[in-house]
Amino acid sequence: METTSFLPVLILISSLIPGVLILLLREEQVALRTSLNLFGAFAKVAMVAWAFFGYMRGETYDFIFSLAPDLTFALRLDALGLFFAALSSVLWLITTVYAIGYLDKGPHQNRFFAFFSLCVTASTGIALSGNVITFFIFYEFLTLSTYPLVVHKGTDDAVAAGRTYLWYTIGGGTVLFLGVVGLYVVAGPIYFGQTEIIAGLISEFPTQLSILFFLILTGLGVKAAIFPLHGWLPTSMVAPAPVSALLHAVAVVKAGAFGIVRLVYDVYGVGIAEEMNYLAVLAVFAAFTIIYGSVRALYQDDFKKRLAFSTVSQVSYIALGVAIPGALSSTGAIVHLVHQGIMKITMFFAAGNVAETYGYKKISQLNGMGRRMPLTMGAFTIAVFGMIGVPPAAGFISKWYLGLGAVEAGSYWVILVLLVSSALNAAYFLPIVYRAWFCEPEQEEVPRLRPGRLETQALMLIPVVVTGLLSLAAGVFAAVAGSPLSIAREIAEKLYLL
Amino acid sequence: MTDLPTSPYPALLVGLPVMMAILSLFFRPRGKAFLGLIGCLLTAVLAIFAFVEVTQLGTVIHRLGGWEPPLGILLRMDALAAVFIGMTALVGALISLYAWRYFDAQDTSTDGFPLFWPLWLFLWAGLNGLFLSNDLFNLFVTLEVIGISAVALAVLSGKAGALVSGLRYLLAAITGSMSYLFGVALIYGSTGTLDLEMLGQVLEAGPATTFALLVMTLGLMIKMAGFPFHFWLPPAHSNSLAPVSALLSALVVKGAFYILLRLWMEVFGVSLTYAAGQLIGVAGAIAVIWGSWQAFMQTSLKLIVAHSSVAQLGYLLMVFPLLILPSGVSAASADWLSPAWTASVYQVLSHAFAKASFFLSAGIIVMAVGHDRIESLRDLVGHMRMTALAIGLAGVSLIGLPPSGGFMGKWMLLKGIFLSGQWWWAPVVLVGSLLTAGYIFMLLRLAFAPTGEKEPFQPVPKRLEVFALLLAVSSFLIVLPADYLIQFLEGSEVFGSGIETVLKGGAYGNN
Amino acid sequence: MEIYQIYSMTSAVLFVIGMGGVFMSKHFIKKIIATIIMGGGVFLAFVSFAQRDALSFADPVPHALVITGIVVAVASAAFALALARRIFQLTGEESFTNDK
Known part of the structure; x- marks a missing residue:
């Protein structure tokens, strides 16, 4: 000072x-x-x-x-x-x-x-x-x-x-x-x-x-x-x-x-x-929010609303990680601050690109979108796998540490929450991916609201690709010094040494 | 008292505006306005110099005509007076600059309301005199000067609505003054002195003192529109011209509060009881809730702002219960005294800047749209960014969100509340904030909404918007010198004997 | 009972009557008169306190104060009357209605 x-x-x-x-x-x-x-x-x-x-x-x-x-x-x-x-x-x-x-x-x-x-x-x-x-x-x-x-x-x-x-x-x-x-x-x-x-x-x-x-x-x-x-x-x-x-x-x-x-x-x-049992209360609310947000997300047809409920669920991972005592779960919580940020921003960019280029705001309209906007939907797909927790994407790292932390603290019910939530994540995100890549578009030629050589404006395309790659890189290079994970681990270890 | 440094500033602060006011009466409308503006700016500069002198020399005094009290009149400028005078100078100068342009843009049939200037200068002289007064009777005279010039300003437009609310205002003012004066008579009758500082030492508890405290507090509550005597304020403030509304709400009501604070802290320590403090606090609490709720229910912009004044003044009253020490507690160990009374000063400052800005912005909107129903705000953001921003910032300060001056006031008030253990006031502060947020954001919501059925915006002089915005920004900037200002207030001899008297009150206090 | 005590009590009674009048009547002129009665009570109180400590002469200070007070009160009353008259000319109203 x-x-x-x-x-x-x-x-x-x-x-x-x-x-x-x-x-x-x-x-x-x-x-x-x-x-x-x-x-x-x-x-x-x-x-x-x-x-x-x-x-x-x-x-x-x-x-x-x-x-x-x-x-x-x-x-x-x-x-x-x-x-x-x-x-x-x-x-x-x-x-x-x-x-x-x-x-x-x-x-x-x-x-x-x-x-x-x-x-x-x-x-x-x-x-x-x-x-x-x-x-x-x-x-x-x-x-x-x-x-x-x-x-x-x-x-x-x-x-x-x-x-x-x-x-x-x-x-x-x-x-x-x-x-x-x-x-x-x-x-x-x-x-x-x-x-x-x-x-x-x-x-x-x-x-x-x-x-x-x-x-x-x-x-x-x-x-x-x-x-x-x-x-x-x-x-x-x-x-x-x-x-x-x-x-x-x-x-x-x-x-x-x-x-x-x-x-x-x-x-x-x-x-x-x-000691004062604050963490137990926080854990219960966080766990409930994780499940609740995912369930609500299942029922949204509006693209952005589904993402929003997914955020409700995902942010509570951080609270959950904080609520489980132990350096491992803290690492999970802190690193998820970054991981969730990169993944979710990719998803919103992608939703924005679709809405601005074709005017589609509903998930049911996304059939065949992968062919029209391969880069956007590709980045989106990476983020989806991250969110579900498929290795080696970023979200997997967060969940892995949260899970390890739960085992370390003996809170096995948390593992259950993580599994259920991952299943729900898959249930509400994979249909989007499926529609985008494997369904035939309903109309062949759709007028584009934003014409151009690329699939959409360059200034909107580059960010989504960058964040998509970042969310992959954060997972793949997690072990490298200077990665979000390594920093998060250092912070968490310092906390518990004190 | 007599060994304090003498300074010419106190006399000049009262004399200069009076002279300029009288001088301007001899001129034609344009000349009146010009001289008036010059007089205002000079007074403001003088006030700043005086403020600086007090920060360097400490409390300064001036004996009018060289006569010693009790025959002569002694003006005293301590830190509290300096802060109030400085506030009046800054707010007053900005309002004057706004008024100059505002009246310029009015109908030619009105001549630009030339009488505004001498009346406002008289009002300013009265305010300065009030802050500098050192005896009960001078306070009465300055209260009357303020009261009459304020009412005259309020009825300046000459419209029937303004006249009726002006008469109501005047009658309330007279009643308040007479009630106050009755207390002065009782005190003089029992002590033979009117000097504030001397009274703090010689006043003894007894039925006469208690009755004097009662009628004086009553009178001042009427003057500062404390609940349940707030009825005159909303019509009077909302029916006047924009610069006048700003003056009335930002400065005039603060005069009565200033006296009340001085009386309770400096003079009446012996008769104050726990119950008296709670009672005035309850009045304040009701004012906060009721005023905010009323503001929420209004559909005209100026009435919203006026009702909000009732609530904001309520916060000031809520400070009083904290200033009374329970028996057995010494002033030195009562660590909530200082946050509590400095909270009230900050509340006064931030309300002055924010509310002045709010009324000036309302004036701009009326000028642009022709009426002040709240629909007039629709799409304000799209057309008048600066005014929208001014309303937003002033509103945020009124709610008390950081980092505004209002936040500073609420922060210290809450701190005082918790430290004193009188936690039951805390929910009132918070609910008041929420209700304030309710009506402020109701306005902002409209400001962002696209145009519905409404009159188009007419162009308005940019300079008006600038002055309103400056006032709103100032309500944030006053946070920066807070540390210095609070130390300045606490380090000076303000309430030097007052705290002692409060202490004595603790011994007498039969809670 | 000494004379100044009678004065004091009368002053208190006048003050209360005046204040009651201000709050209870609606008519402009009645209200203005009520404030004048209040003022009368206050000034009487000052004058009654001039006889203190069994002094052989009256204390001059209250008299000086009362004169100032009366001047102020007259000015206020005149101003109030002027306002009331103007309102009557403009609208024909001569008392407050609740909706204003």
Whole structure:
């Protein structure tokens, strides 16, 4: 805490400044807007990489600004935060490219890209937060910056979805606020990693601290879409594809999941959370959500809605991994933050490509799509296998570690949950793959909404291929140093050594 | 008291706006407006200088005409006064700049409402005088100056609706003042002094003091539209011209709160009981819920904003129960006192900026669409980005989401609530926030909605939008100096003797 | 009972009557008169307190305060009357209705 570094601030500013500037631009200044966007996105990736290597060399980056007595705005780069920051910055870059292609000549692009940048600022801020209050500030900031994106289309549907989204998130935010203030009053300002504070107080204030844990967990559970707080997610599918992609893969749901990881590992500590049976409660809700989300996904014909319910299910893997004590399951949870992100963003890109190129939004319309859009559907198929957990795709690694962790902890019922969920994953994803590759299209010639030499616009095609390959690579090269898995394992091992 | 450094600023802060107001009366409409704006800007600059001086010298005083109290009038500018004066300067200057352009764009038949300027300068002088007053009677006089000029501003449009609500406002103001003055008489009768600081030391508990506390609190509650005396506020604030609504809600009601805070903290320590604190807190809590609910039910933009003021003022009242110490607790060990009263200051600041911005934005929308039913907001985002953003930001500050000034206020208020163990106020704060979110997002939802059946937007001067947005942004920027500001407030002699008196109250308090 | 006590009590009674009138009547002029009665009560209270501590002469400060107070009260009342008159000219109304 001795030296102040402005690197974390610069990482935030790299998306904040473009966001604010774009808000001031005129709609016609396309070139300037695009360059601002890409410059910010590249700068952020570069700085996060720089910070990552610095951190590996053992440097620390802290930024502290006192807002009020006991109320400190603190940014700090630790392994977990950097991991999440890397995920958001890389996926932001890819999604920005995608969004530029997707929204090509659409209305209100300034507003879209401005809030898009602010949303990523919030999500990076969540990653870099050094204490509970800073986390809360960015958590609420995220709610506010995503709202204009959800209602971007301005249709009645979109506005209604925005209302649902706000009621859930503002409600959750209020509960979280109560919990955070309570935690401050009971335990004082807590920086992430100072688990000894709660450990020292737990015998004195067991009831208060338990209530506060569950208040905070509820607040986070809304964004993480844990049953019964998941209702906003499927309805907010009316948003444009890049928004759904980023919302589901990185920003909102991950903010909740990441918050749960922080809460258990860096605020209360695994020891306390296990001892007080918090983890058992979390495990039950997570397991139920996994099954529930999958079952609901089975019945959706709307492509994006099926993906949305799948997200509900998949994000709870992270919560489940956190809820099972042990380094192995923690590795599974942390690595799934990244794996689920890459896989789900691929799927949403693919759904967006289909919808934008052919106007198809239902799964029943996807017959023969593999021949029309081989690259898009190919990437989608890789992601599907990952989600189901077929080796060597990324999802397999996550599930493998979760399973190992469950065995290690003696929670054999978790294995059952994983198996059932994988079967359900296959049941709702494979029909899509089957239709795409093995069914004859219903009509021979369908007019394309976006003409061009490639199967769709290049700016929309490249991102989906890249993320598709990434989700394969994350699995295949999992054993290589520097892979998401290796980093996740290091983080988890450090946690349990402490 | 007499060994405090003397400064000319307190006298200038009251004298300059009065002189400019009188001077402007001799000119034609255009000249009035021009002189008025100059006067406003000069006063604002002066206030900033005065603020800086207090940060350097600590509390400063000024003896008017060189006379010593009790015969002469002594003005005292301590940290609390400096913060309120600084707030008035910033908010006032931005509203003045807006008003200049706003009145310029009005019908020529109105001459641009030239009387706005002298009245607003009188009001400003009254506010500065109130913040600087050091005795009960001066406070009464400044309250009256504020009350009369505020009502005159409220009826400036001359429309029947404004006149009726203005008369209602005036009668409430007179009743409040008279009630307050009755308390002053009782206190003078029992102590023979009106000096705030001296009263803090000599006032003794007894039926006369309790009765004085009662009528003075009652009078000030009427003036600051505390529940159940809030009835006059929504019509008065919603029927006036946009810059006037902004002034009334951002600044005028805060004057009465300022006196109430000073009286409870500095003077009445001996008579305060736990029950009295709870009672005023309950009034505040009801105001928060009821005001927010009413705002939620309105269909006209300005009425929503006006009802929201009732709720936001309720938060201020909820601070009072926290300021009373249970018996046996010393002020030094009561770690919730400082977050509680600084919370109220932050609530005042953020509400001033946010609500001013809100009313100015409402004025812009009325100008563009011609009415202020909430449907007028439809597709605002598509046509007037800056105003939409201003409403969004001001709204977020009112809800109290981070990182706004409103968040700072709510954070410290909740902290004070939990530390004091009076946890039952916490749900009120949160439910109030949720209800506020309800009506704010109802507005934002419309702003994003595509055009339905409604009048098209007429072009509006860009500069108006800029000033409204600046105020909204300021309601966020005030978070940055929070640490400094809170230390400034706590480090000064504000309530220096007051905390002691509160302590004494703890000993007397028969809870 | 001493004279100043009679004054004090009268002042309290006047104050209460005035306040009741302000809240209970709806007619503009009645309300304005009620505030004037309140004012009368308050000023009487000040004057009654001028005789304190069995001094042989009256305390001058309350008198100074009362004069200021009366000036302010007259100005307010005049302003209120002007408003009431203008409302009557514009709308013909002479009392508050609940819907406004």
